[in-house]
Amino acid sequence: MAIGSREGAAPELLTVRDWLRWTASQLARAELHFGHGTDSAWDEAVALVLGWLRVPEDRAEVLLDARLTRQEAAALAACVAQRIEERVPVPYLTGLARFAGLEFEVDSRVLIPRSPMAELLLAGLQPWLGERQPRMILDLATGCGCIGIAAAMAFPEAEVVLADIDAAALDVARRNVRRHGLEDRVRVVASDLFAGLTDETFDVILSNPPYVDPEDLANMPEEFRHEPMAALAGGGADGLELVQQLLQAAPGHLAADGLLLLEVGNSAPALLIREPRLPWLWPELEAGGFGVGIIDRGDLVAGLRQG
Numbered sequence: 190m191a192i193g194s195r196e197g198a199a200p201e202l203l204t205v206r207d208w209l210r211w212t213a214s215q216l217a218r219a220e221l222h223f224g225h226g227t228d229s230a231w232d233e234a235v236a237l238v239l240g241w242l243r244v245p246e247d248r249a250e251v252l253l254d255a256r257l258t259r260q261e262a263a264a265l266a267a268c269v270a271q272r273i274e275e276r277v278p279v280p281y282l283t284g285l286a287r288f289a290g291l292e293f294e295v296d297s298r299v300l301i302p303r304s305p306m307a308e309l310l311l312a313g314l315q316p317w318l319g320e321r322q323p324r325m326i327l328d329l330a331t332g333c334g335c336i337g338i339a340a341a342m343a344f345p346e347a348e349v350v351l352a353d354i355d356a357a358a359l360d361v362a363r364r365n366v367r368r369h370g371l372e373d374r375v376r377v378v379a380s381d382l383f384a385g386l387t388d389e390t391f392d393v394i395l396s397n398p399p400y401v402d403p404e405d406l407a408n409m410p411e412e413f414r415h416e417p418m419a420a421l422a423g424g425g426a427d428g429l430e431l432v433q434q435l436l437q438a439a440p441g442h443l444a445a446d447g448l449l450l451l452e453v454g455n456s457a458p459a460l461l462i463r464e465p466r467l468p469w470l471w472p473e474l475e476a477g478g479f480g481v482g483i484i485d486r487g488d489l490v491a492g493l494r495q496g
């Protein structure tokens with residue numbers, strides 16, 4: 190059955206409840222990959238239907254029996270078709286993604302937020318930060334700004350810089366800074382790694398840079414191919430060329446007792462081969478994974494010197 194209009198979907202679909210049920214059934218049958226903020230057809234249907242209709246999930250109950258207009262129904266059916274036939278991730282269809290309990294605007298110019306760093310930020314970077322009160326925080330390779338903006342929320346006294354090489358990503362980051370009313374203490378800077386941050390020093394550097402290696406890139410589910418390649422491919426046979434440059438330059442931009450949090454995901458074993466003497470801490474994440482390394486400036490400098 191063609192799904193591109195309300196009639197095509199089925200004219201009897203009238204209410205939000207009908208659309209949730211139908212969308213969930215369609216998605217469940219389609220053998221999709223769920224890796225962009227949801228892990229089941231049902232959660233994905235909720236994110237798509239309520240997100241596209243701009244109905245807050247915590248108030249959906251009162252609107253379940255509200256009917257969609259014909260135009261809404263046709264447009265939503267078209268989104269379901271795009272999700273299934275083209276494998277477009279839901280956040281690119283709704284323009285919204287959630288990260289660390291916050292809502293972010295996204296489009297295909299930025300990676301869809303999913304870093305496990307959210308969990309660490311929600312814990313106020315404890316116990317790794319200890320008594321230290323970060324005054325200056327950098328989110329390097331910021332994309333839509335999600336990590337830096339979540340850091341600004343976690344540390345209300347801190348000034349935060351969001352840096353990225355890509356002007357299009359920075360447009361999205363700026364929109365998110367405005368959305369969260371953080372213009373007074375969150376700055377958006379165009380920068381190739383630290384090149385645009387000369388003389389700036391930070392108490393905490395957070396980074397989820399591109400780090401995917403060619404093998405993982407070749408085997409990615411179709412959904413990830415809608416994301417910008419420059420946000421995924423880290424360069425080199427192990428995906429860690431850019432990470433290596435970042436590590437070499439980071440000590441020059443970290444305060445004496447500064448902390449670096451670096452996401453390298455599946456490339457963590459390769460990082461241990463490249464830089465065997467760096468004493469990373471790898472927090473166990475409830476969300477799973479072994480992908481975020483934490484290191485003090487002192488350990489970074491000492492480890493790199495020996496390497």
Ligand SMILES: C[S@@+](CC[C@H](N)C(=O)[O-])C[C@H]1O[C@@H](n2cnc3c(N)ncnc32)[C@H](O)[C@@H]1O
Nearest residue numbers: 300302330331332353354355381382397399420
């Ligand atoms: C994996 S995405 C992370 C986006 C965001 N931090 C997140 O977690 O959703 C990596 C980002 O790094 C940016 N990037 C790639 N090369 C860079 C470079 N040399 N300097 C700064 N940013 C870079 C890309 O434009 C992209 O936005």
